[in-house]
Amino acid sequence: MEPRRLVITRNCITCGSNRHGKPDLLLPACGRRLEFNLSRSGEHAVLAVSGRAVGVDIEWVRPDVDWQGLGGHAFTSQEMEWLRARPSVTSDFDAARLWTRKEAVLKLTGSGLSGGLNNTQVLSTESLGEWTLVRQADLEVWVCEPSLHSGCSVSVAAYSPRRVRLFSMPPPVD
Template sequence: MTQTEQAPLLSKHILHVWDTELTATESELLLAYQLLAPAEQQKANRFVIAIIRQRYILATAFLRRILSHYLECAPQDVCFRWGVYGKPYLADDTNIQFNLSHSHDRALVVLTRDQEVGIDIERYVARHLDVLSLADRFFSREESCALLTLPAEDRLIAFYRLWTRKEAFIKATGQGLSFGLNNFTVSFQRDDWDCLLSVEDSAKLARRWALGPILQVEPDYTAAVSTQGVIQAVHYNRVK
């Protein structure tokens, strides 16, 4: 990582987002593989498709490098524990919270302190995706109706904006898909931190969280981040 020699200040209500490209030479891929824990290496070895295996290795190594930057330790020495629903946390008593997401050849890591956080990135694909059927199946009624009002050519981008914002929120809660994608409503139109409109039909519950887009990602991607409480600032860094 070449962005800075010293770990930047990280505090509650301040988010640090790190963005990287998941491409590497064979020697770089080998070095990344060596940073992984034995269980992570075993998981990588189980991927049959080479590009999926490569992206997993690079994303996991990227996460370890970022965390080691803040913890001031070697990437190999970063240890994890997992919540009830599988969300990863740091194994020690540090107050650093983090989350990782990757899609195709890009990965994002978000960090903050003392508050749960989640992030998601998706690349726009499947131009002929039946977004209305998917929305009817998985999204809230309000979200499905909002998509239906759009011209057909605008629905794909709106769908992905909804999806990433919903994924970021459920990842922040630590409950993942068990929370239920139709139990809350987000906006694909807003570009501020008030994109979470309601949780279980309650606007009051929604105000306990911040949710919004990460606008600096590549044009073929959309991304979002969510955290407990408020967001005072987001520091975005793109690294090799």
């Protein structure tokens, strides 16, 4: 399909405007919508594509981020307890993992960071294969954490554990 024939639409879940909000791609030839979401961190990027709503986030795991200091702004009290109980050798990765889960879930729902990081609980004990079920007050979201880039945490969120295509771009080689 010629790129000029692709139609990107937007829909704001808060006000219904089509001038901003989560984008999707309309495929005029078949009348279907293709959902996508993009994230980048440093020189790493990941694109998630699905026939249904999808959210994705990638974060470079950096030891200089003060995850404990972000605590009340980014994590629920249960998540802070979980992080404190983690071995110190994995704490940076564990915190980045929670962060990417949260961003992927918030991007899936279309609320973005305004949806409230510290109001979004992403710990779970239920799983189906590589997908983990995250229950919100009135919402069930499935999260998967593929290993795409060493040193990065990647999370993909969807309303059902269905096939989501991921495309990642490695950093340029010098």
